[in-house]
Amino acid sequence: MMFRMIMRRLGIGVVTLWVVSLLMFAGTEILPGDVAEIMLGQEATPESLAALRGKLGLDKPAALRYLEWLGDMATFDLGLSLAGHSGTGGGGATIEVLIGARLQNTLLLSSIVAAISVPLSVTLGLLAAMFPTSLYDRTVTFTTLCLVAVPEFFIATMLVLILAVQLQWLPSIATMTDFESVWDMLRSLSLPILTLCFVLLAQMSRMTRAAVLNVMSSPYIEMAILKGVPRRRIILRHALFNAIGPIVNIIALNLAYLVSGVVIVEVIFAFPGLAKLMVDGVQVRDMPLVQACGMIFCATYVVLILISDIASIVSNPRLRHPK
Amino acid sequence: MALLEVDDLHIEARSEQGEVLPIVKGVSFEVQRGEVMALIGESGSGKTTIALSSLGYTKPGLEFAGGEVRLDGRDVITMPSLERRDMRGRKVAYLAQSAAATFNPALTIGEQVTESAVLHGILNQEEANRRAEELYRTLELPDPDRLGRRYPHQVSGGQLQRLMAAMALCGKPDLLVLDEPTTALDVTTQIEVLKAFKRVIKEEGSAAIYVTHDLSVVAQIADHIVVLYAGEVQEMGTADDVISRPTHDYTRRLMAAVRPPPAAGQGDAASEEHLRDSPALETRKVNAGYGRKLDGSVAMKVLFDIDVSIERGQVVGVIGESGCGKSTLARVMAGLTPAFAGDVLLDGSRLAASVPERERDELRKVQFVFQMADTALNPKQRIDEIIGRPIEFYLGLKGEAKRKRVLDLLDMVELPYEFAGRYPEELSGGQKQRVNLARALAADPEVLLCDEVTSALDTIVGANVIQLLRSLKDRTGVSFVFISHDLSTVASFADEIVVLYAGRVVEKGPVDEVLSPPFHPYTRLLISSVPELRVGWMEEMLATSTAQAGIDRVVQITEVGCPYYDRCPLAVPGTCNEHTAPERRIAERHFIECHREIEELVRFSHN
Numbered sequence: 008m009m010f011r012m013i014m015r016r017l018g019i020g021v022v023t024l025w026v027v028s029l030l031m032f033a034g035t036e037i038l039p040g041d042v043a044e045i046m047l048g049q050e051a052t053p054e055s056l057a058a059l060r061g062k063l064g065l066d067k068p069a070a071l072r073y074l075e076w077l078g079d080m081a082t083f084d085l086g087l088s089l090a091g092h093s094g095t096g097g098g099g100a101t102i103e104v105l106i107g108a109r110l111q112n113t114l115l116l117s118s119i120v121a122a123i124s125v126p127l128s129v130t131l132g133l134l135a136a137m138f139p140t141s142l143y144d145r146t147v148t149f150t151t152l153c154l155v156a157v158p159e160f161f162i163a164t165m166l167v168l169i170l171a172v173q174l175q176w177l178p179s180i181a182t183m184t185d186f187e188s189v190w191d192m193l194r195s196l197s198l199p200i201l202t203l204c205f206v207l208l209a210q211m212s213r214m215t216r217a218a219v220l221n222v223m224s225s226p227y228i229e230m231a232i233l234k235g236v237p238r239r240r241i242i243l244r245h246a247l248f249n250a251i252g253p254i255v256n257i258i259a260l261n262l263a264y265l266v267s268g269v270v271i272v273e274v275i276f277a278f279p280g281l282a283k284l285m286v287d288g289v290q291v292r293d294m295p296l297v298q299a300c301g302m303i304f305c306a307t308y309v310v311l312i313l314i315s316d317i318a319s320i321v322s323n324p325r326l327r328h329p330k
Numbered sequence: 331m332a333l334l335e336v337d338d339l340h341i342e343a344r345s346e347q348g349e350v351l352p353i354v355k356g357v358s359f360e361v362q363r364g365e366v367m368a369l370i371g372e373s374g375s376g377k378t379t380i381a382l383s384s385l386g387y388t389k390p391g392l393e394f395a396g397g398e399v400r401l402d403g404r405d406v407i408t409m410p411s412l413e414r415r416d417m418r419g420r421k422v423a424y425l426a427q428s429a430a431a432t433f434n435p436a437l438t439i440g441e442q443v444t445e446s447a448v449l450h451g452i453l454n455q456e457e458a459n460r461r462a463e464e465l466y467r468t469l470e471l472p473d474p475d476r477l478g479r480r481y482p483h484q485v486s487g488g489q490l491q492r493l494m495a496a497m498a499l500c501g502k503p504d505l506l507v508l509d510e511p512t513t514a515l516d517v518t519t520q521i522e523v524l525k526a527f528k529r530v531i532k533e534e535g536s537a538a539i540y541v542t543h544d545l546s547v548v549a550q551i552a553d554h555i556v557v558l559y560a561g562e563v564q565e566m567g568t569a570d571d572v573i574s575r576p577t578h579d580y581t582r583r584l585m586a587a588v589r590p591p592p593a594a595g596q597g598d599a600a601s602e603e604h605l606r607d608s609p610a611l612e613t614r615k616v617n618a619g620y621g622r623k624l625d626g627s628v629a630m631k632v633l634f635d636i637d638v639s640i641e642r643g644q645v646v647g648v649i650g651e652s653g654c655g656k657s658t659l660a661r662v663m664a665g666l667t668p669a670f671a672g673d674v675l676l677d678g679s680r681l682a683a684s685v686p687e688r689e690r691d692e693l694r695k696v697q698f699v700f701q702m703a704d705t706a707l708n709p710k711q712r713i714d715e716i717i718g719r720p721i722e723f724y725l726g727l728k729g730e731a732k733r734k735r736v737l738d739l740l741d742m743v744e745l746p747y748e749f750a751g752r753y754p755e756e757l758s759g760g761q762k763q764r765v766n767l768a769r770a771l772a773a774d775p776e777v778l779l780c781d782e783v784t785s786a787l788d789t790i791v792g793a794n795v796i797q798l799l800r801s802l803k804d805r806t807g808v809s810f811v812f813i814s815h816d817l818s819t820v821a822s823f824a825d826e827i828v829v830l831y832a833g834r835v836v837e838k839g840p841v842d843e844v845l846s847p848p849f850h851p852y853t854r855l856l857i858s859s860v861p862e863l864r865v866g867w868m869e870e871m872l873a874t875s876t877a878q879a880g881i882d883r884v885v886q887i888t889e890v891g892c893p894y895y896d897r898c899p900l901a902v903p904g905t906c907n908e909h910t911a912p913e914r915r916i917a918e919r920h921f922i923e924c925h926r927e928i929e930e931l932v933r934f935s936h937n
Binding site for chain 2: 225226229230231232233234235236237240243244248249265322324325328
């Protein structure tokens with residue numbers, strides 16, 4: 008039964024990706040103007056436009072281009088950038104090269120943020136659930152609620168204002184070139200890391216607290232108290248086991264947000280990441296690049312949600328041990 | 331010195347506004363070693379609160395306000411919290427009402443049973459496992475050597491209830507606190523569990539506090555009884571004294587609320603006035619189940635060829651153990667679980683199988699009253715919204731007309747008008763069940779499907795709800811399908827009885843005929859399993875051939891033969907397990923499905 012459910016989820020994941028690819032392609036088709044117009048700019052004549060479109064393959068019917076594109080995507084052939092990256096001029100760089108470095112940067116930033124925020128927020132949430140209505144719990148609740156309510160661009164701007172401009176402790180721009188040491192790199196990335204951690208920490212610790220508290224009000228927890236089980240064991244063994252499903256879900260959603268939703272943070276700190284690449288791509292109507300970035304974001308999302316689904320299936324004893 | 335001395339105990343509830351409400355008002359009693367003390371009273375009498383105080387525990391919102399609870403001479407209320415934690419599970423162990431909710435779904439049974447004993451250092455893990463296995467054997471649980479590795483959802487409700495006893499006993503506590511451990515069980519399971527508890531308490535020599543509202547159960551297990559009302563002791567003494575010679579008014583009232591064992595002649599005479607040609611609701615050869623497949627059949631069949639008819643203005647009681655398909659039958663009638671074969675007829679015309687296919691007026695005529703008013707009523711809606719919604723939806727009334735109808739309905743279920751503005755959580759269990767009924771009546775139905783509507787209520791409140799149902803029936807002429815595992819209630823309220831076993835109708839007919847010989851062997855088991863209010867009843871009952879064959883067995887659904895074959899004292903190997911039982915007509919409307927001849931059933935029913 009469990010195996011069947013997991014296979015089903017995998018199937019649904021593939022279908023989701025396919026639907027996303029349709030939407031993605033349709034979305035970029037609807038955008039006004041195409042890369043030929045942008046490339047030729049002011050000097051465009053109808054003849055030169057047609058010629059360039061023919062060269063770039065833009066004159067083929069949309070359905071055909073979609074199928075070609077889908078086939079390439081499925082074989083990880085991301086194709087050529089039509090415009091090349093801003094700054095390199097001209098078309099022809101492969102998208103793989105463009106994305107490769109950027110994806111690495113984004114992944115690096117995300118994994119550092121995840122490595123800090125996930126254990127920290129789960130611990131904070133657990134502790135808050137262990138001592139509900141205590142001063143500690145109220146402090147955590149107050150702080151996290153404040154942070155949840157504030158948009159990340161505001162947090163980022165405030166951090167830059169205080170730590171970079173006023174105190175001049177940290178750089179306000181997160182570049183990714185020529186680090187002499189790991190420490191250097193961390194210093195350069197510290198502001199985006201801090202901003203993202205604040206946002207994630209607030210959400211994840213709130214939800215962990217809620218998930219554990221929800222379980223803490225069940226009769227089997229009261230039973231554990233009446234059996235003389237120490238509080239620590241009640242939380243870690245009796246409550247946490249039942250809260251794993253929802254907690255993993257929240258973590259997965261937040262991590263997915265990290266990879267795809269960091270546009271604002273990357274732009275503010277001029278961080279050379281994937282999201283910023285995509286934004287640039289939209290500006291120059293470089294559709295293959297935008298589509299490839301979009302697919303990577305969606306695939307990450309789908310994979311993370313899949314992982315959380317599978318985790319909650321596996322953590323459910325009813326599914327793990329059918330009657 | 332007594333094992334437990336409760337001395338002038340006071341417990342209070344504090345509301346959010348800071349109001350103080352006394353819950354327990356100066357209760358004193360003692361429990362001697364090796365003795366079973368019953369605390370009885372209706373809900374709100376403080377019996378559970380008092381029982382929990384012996385573990386130094388109060389439910390959230392309650393607090394100790396005075397007095398002492400001494401265990402071995404030490405006051406558990408004032409002892410340091412570390413010492414109290416060590417005492418819990420080691421000296422006093424607790425068994426809750428619902429084992430299904432009390433077992434942690436994520437941990438194995440074995441871990442939970444042995445946890446307390448190991449944590450307190452009474453036994454090491456290996457000894458505890460061995461002890462648990464011994465207890466499984468004593469409690470007559472199946473497959474004792476592998477049971478510990480299973481998860482709670484993999485065993486039945488009655489088994490979980492007994493496993494909770496194993497969990498409590500594993501650390502060899504001096505005192506057991508049992509909180510209504512059999513209330514939620516059906517009659518046959520109740521006997522199994524009671525029998526196991528009684529045996530294990532005797533063998534272990536532990537003392538016990540047994541909390542219940544059911545005097546007949548108390549009579550089977552208690553040595554002493556404390557009768558509680560509104561947080562005060564009304565009467566106490568030995569079980570025999572209190573039951574045979576009650577001195578206090580309240581005890582007598584409790585005893586009066588104990589319904590006599592089901593027998594013929596308790597119900598009302600069936601009135602003929604509402605009878606018409608076609609029954610109000612009828613099922614013909616209905617087959618249903620769960621896990622629908624593409625070809626329309628089901629993965630798990632639950633109902634087999636059910637023929638039931640509910641005459642206008644009559645009450646049809648549906649009885650049977652859990653797992654026999656009672657609720658599924660009601661859900662099929664309501665269209666919630668569509669039948670995959672057979673028909674449901676309303677006023678003689680065929681109804682569509684599922685809710686979405688039925689006309690609004692057809693939906694209006696068949697209304698469902700769910701068992702748990704707590705979960706059936708939306709906690710965020712006021713009572714007038716809950717009752718008003720079906721009035722607007724089905725009858726199209728709005729504004730003043732709707733408001734007037736809401737008040738009429740409140741009047742009908744005997745609730746004061748000011749309840750219209752309240753929320754469900756402000757109401758007691760019995761009041762919520764009345765609102766639940768009013769909601770169903772708001773649609774002006776012809777048939778009410780009542781699924782265990784009194785099972786969650788205690789004796790006196792339940793009796794009042796039945797009284798209300800009876801007057802509703804007389805005033806509105808509505809027909810009832812009344813599902814209950816409580817035979818006494820069915821016997822006093824129903825006009826006809828349908829006995830379901832493993833998805834088949836094994837007997838049906840007018841109440842008086844079903845409850846007098848000849849019986850189907852299963853009907854006989856059900857009737858004889860209802861506890862009687864006298865000491866020693868259980869031992870006599872367990873000695874009968876019906877109990878020997880039928881108790882401690884589970885309901886098994888079979889496609890071939892008579893499903894009752896493996897529990898039947900009259901089973902004929904080769905016939906009963908291979909062929910479907912024929913329907914025998916005993917009288918005009920009385921049928922029994924059995925391979926045995928009527929004469930054989932008559933002889934069996936009389937010995």
